[in-house]
Amino acid sequence: MIRRITESVLQDEMSQMWEILNGDEQKILLENFQIQTFKKNGMIYCEGDKPTHLMCLLKGKVKIYKDGIGGRAQIIRLIRPVQYFGYRAFFAEENYGTSACAFEAATIGLVPMEIIENLIKQNNQFAYFFIKELSVGLGRSDTRTVNLTQKHIRGRLAESLLHLKESYGLEEDNATINIYMSRDDLASLSNMTTSNAIRTLSSFYNEKLIIVDGRKIKIINEEQLKKISRFG
Amino acid sequence: MIRRITESVLQDEMSQMWEILNGDEQKILLENFQIQTFKKNGMIYCEGDKPTHLMCLLKGKVKIYKDGIGGRAQIIRLIRPVQYFGYRAFFAEENYGTSACAFEAATIGLVPMEIIENLIKQNNQFAYFFIKELSVGLGRSDTRTVNLTQKHIRGRLAESLLHLKESYGLEEDNATINIYMSRDDLASLSNMTTSNAIRTLSSFYNEKLIIVDGRKIKIINEEQLKKISRFG
DNA sequence: ACATAACAATGTTATACAGCACAAATATAT
DNA sequence: ATATATTTGTGCTGTATAACATTGTTATGT
Numbered sequence: 449m450i451r452r453i454t455e456s457v458l459q460d461e462m463s464q465m466w467e468i469l470n471g472d473e474q475k476i477l478l479e480n481f482q483i484q485t486f487k488k489n490g491m492i493y494c495e496g497d498k499p500t501h502l503m504c505l506l507k508g509k510v511k512i513y514k515d516g517i518g519g520r521a522q523i524i525r526l527i528r529p530v531q532y533f534g535y536r537a538f539f540a541e542e543n544y545g546t547s548a549c550a551f552e553a554a555t556i557g558l559v560p561m562e563i564i565e566n567l568i569k570q571n572n573q574f575a576y577f578f579i580k581e582l583s584v585g586l587g588r589s590d591t592r593t594v595n596l597t598q599k600h601i602r603g604r605l606a607e608s609l610l611h612l613k614e615s616y617g618l619e620e621d622n623a624t625i626n627i628y629m630s631r632d633d634l635a636s637l638s639n640m641t642t643s644n645a646i647r648t649l650s651s652f653y654n655e656k657l658i659i660v661d662g663r664k665i666k667i668i669n670e671e672q673l674k675k676i677s678r679f680g
Numbered sequence: 681m682i683r684r685i686t687e688s689v690l691q692d693e694m695s696q697m698w699e700i701l702n703g704d705e706q707k708i709l710l711e712n713f714q715i716q717t718f719k720k721n722g723m724i725y726c727e728g729d730k731p732t733h734l735m736c737l738l739k740g741k742v743k744i745y746k747d748g749i750g751g752r753a754q755i756i757r758l759i760r761p762v763q764y765f766g767y768r769a770f771f772a773e774e775n776y777g778t779s780a781c782a783f784e785a786a787t788i789g790l791v792p793m794e795i796i797e798n799l800i801k802q803n804n805q806f807a808y809f810f811i812k813e814l815s816v817g818l819g820r821s822d823t824r825t826v827n828l829t830q831k832h833i834r835g836r837l838a839e840s841l842l843h844l845k846e847s848y849g850l851e852e853d854n855a856t857i858n859i860y861m862s863r864d865d866l867a868s869l870s871n872m873t874t875s876n877a878i879r880t881l882s883s884f885y886n887e888k889l890i891i892v893d894g895r896k897i898k899i900i901n902e903e904q905l906k907k908i909s910r911f912g
Numbered sequence: 913a914c915a916t917a918a919c920a921a922t923g924t925t926a927t928a929c930a931g932c933a934c935a936a937a938t939a940t941a942t
Numbered sequence: 943a944t945a946t947a948t949t950t951g952t953g954c955t956g957t958a959t960a961a962c963a964t965t966g967t968t969a970t971g972t
Contacts, residue, residue: 514822516830517911524822539815545822568808575807576800582814583771589821590746590756590777596829597871598748601929631950639829641930646951662938662950679749833959863920873960878921894920894968 454481461530462504462557468573480563485555492548492556493534499544501558503534508554509616509627512546513636523637524589526615532581535561539578551629596639599679605648606677608638609658613667623666630663686713689789693762694736700805712795717787724780724788725766731776733790735766740786741848741859744778745868755869756821758847764813767793771810783861828871831911837880838909840870841890845899855898862895 455478458466469477483506486492492503495515510527524546527533537544538561568575595607609625616627635645649665652658657673659666667673687710690698701709715738718724724735727747742759756778759765769776770793800807827839841857848859867877881897884890889905891898899905 514826516826520830522826522829524825536815536818539811540819541812542816542819545819568811569804572801572804572807575804575811578811579771579800579807579814580773582811582818583768584774586768586814586818586821587772587774587777589818589825593756593821593825593828594746594748594754596825597754598750598752630948642950643931643952644929650951874920875922875961876959878919882921 454478454483457483457506457557461506464530465504465532465574465577468577469567469571473567473571473574476563476567477559480560482558483555484558486550486553488550488552490550490554492550492554493544495544495547497544499534499536499538499542499561501534501560502532502538502564503548504532504557504559505529506555506557509551510548510554510556511551511633512548514546521636522639523633524592525585526611526637528615535564535578536582536585538565539582551627551633599677601638601640601644601648602651602676603679604638604640605634605645605652606657606673608634609652609665609667610670610673610677611637618667621666623668625665625667628663686710686715689715689738693738694789696762697736697764697806697809700809701799701803705799705803705806708795708799709791712792714790715787716790718782718785720782720784722782722786724782724786725776727776727779729776731766731768731770731774731793733766733792734764734770734796735780736764736789736791737761738787738789741783742780742786742788743783743865744780746778753868754871755865756824757817758843758869760847767796767810768814768817770797771814783859783865831909833870833872833876833880834883834908835911836870836872837866837877837884838889838905840866841884841897841899842902842905842909843869844897845902850899853898855900857897857899860895 458474458478458481466474466477486508492510493499505527506529508529510533511523512525512527512533513521513523516522525533527548534544534548568578596604599607612625612627612629616625618624619626631645631649632642634649635642638645640648649658649660652673653660655672657667657669657676659668690706690710690713698706698709718740724742725731737759738761740761742765743755744757744759744765745753745755748754757765759780766776766780800810828836831839844857844859844861848857850856851858863877863881864874866881867874870877872880881890881892884905885892887904889899889901889908891900
């Protein structure tokens with residue numbers, strides 16, 4: 449019964465990966481697949497840990513971050529369902545260089561990296577899946593470096609808000625960003641202090657670009673935000 | 681005769697890749713391999729171009745950079761012989777997100793990406809080579825993001841100097857960094873303005889950490905530079 | 913050898929941003 | 943439900959660093 453459930457998860461939600469595999473390979477994946485849940489703010493893995501599993505976010509929201517200088521965290525990547533993560537360090541033969549934490553209650557599918565490694569060795573399309581995944585990620589990371597270092601504070605925050613919208617979408621009102629995020633996290637995402645995140649957020653509110661209600665943020669002038677993000 | 685030469689280049693210098701391939705595959709690589717030279721400051725490819733070839737730096741020094749906001753360039757990666765580059769965008773199915781330029785006269789080996797793609801599809805170890813290469817690169821890029829955004833100006837410059845030493849080594853005196861780089865490039869590498877690169881360099885000189893003679897930089901107190909890099 | 917341009921060095925000013933302190937408002941746990 | 947901890951909002955102050963201006967120095971070409 450449980451096997452039925454996990455099989456349908458693999459088939460339906462992780463189809464991108466599942467469909468590349470042949471029957472035998474699917475069977476191997478199924479036999480080694482497990483699902484784990486994490487509470488809000490639960491740690492999924494820590495910087496320095498040994499990577500053991502490929503992870504696939506099935507439900508919830510996850511942040512990948514690095515602890516920088518003086519405890520200042522820096523969010524590197526936001527994960528949404530269905531995205532894969534946690535495998536880079538294994539391939540690079542390193543310990544994790546980042547930590548992963550659930551923004552909100554999360555359900556994650558896990559596959560031991562040895563299994564993934566073997567599948568890669570027998571299925572080239574599967575290997576190519578990771579090559580593409582990593583290549584896209586590397587491009588993003590480089591772009592992010594430049595954005596974070598060269599854009600001004602307003603541009604960085606505007607970019608983050610738009611990025612949150614792209615990643616997690618909007619609520620039923622078609623305006624409120626569908627995430628409940630602290631000012632602190634918003635600051636880590638935008639490479640600024642919490643004070644500045646708060647301050648800039650209220651500037652945007654005064655300029656009628658957004659409406660802020662506690663942690664809920666409604667975008668009301670996306671065009672202008674885009675302009676500011678491009679550099680304003 | 682020419683074939684003999686290119687074969688020896690593949691065998692000796694690009695051995696990391698060559699040795700993974702079987703006889704037939706090596707033949708394919710050899711038949712599609714060509715060597716090209718670039719002058720000092722010669723452009724190898726540009727942001728926005730369509731990626732067509734895997735490149736391998738055989739001789740010289742190359743910088744990979746992005747043109748950021750207001751013409752401010754940002755060096756993303758330094759290439760030394762023998763390192764591979766130029767393939768990411770193809771795998772990601774994007775145009776180049778960076779530009780590549782020769783610091784000094786460079787010799788580059790080129791292989792059409794279609795050939796690489798086919799080799800990947802028939803040789804899993806070859807695929808794994810790229811998975812590892814990309815994984816290491818992605819980790820570096822993420823680390824770099826945090827270093828450039830969170831370290832202070834002195835820390836960033838110290839880090840760059842040490843990085844240059846690691847990348848290109850020292851001259852016979854075992855102290856002078858083996859690269860002839862403008863202050864402007866040093867600034868792009870360290871995410872600062874040219875003025876600040878110059879200023880901070882002369883601070884380091886006054887503190888007797890380095891000796892500067894034009895573009896030649898001699899490291900005389902590496903320990904202290906490391907401390908500053910870690911955060912001083 | 914000289915002119916011209918590119919590069920390097922340094923001082924001055926302007927500004928964006930970080931750090932801190934404190935009060936008010938919200939979450940979270942018991 | 944109440945207490946405790948965390949998060950949020952603001953103002954103020956100091957500082958790092960970007961921007962600008964000036965001058966000296968080193969390449970490059972004629």
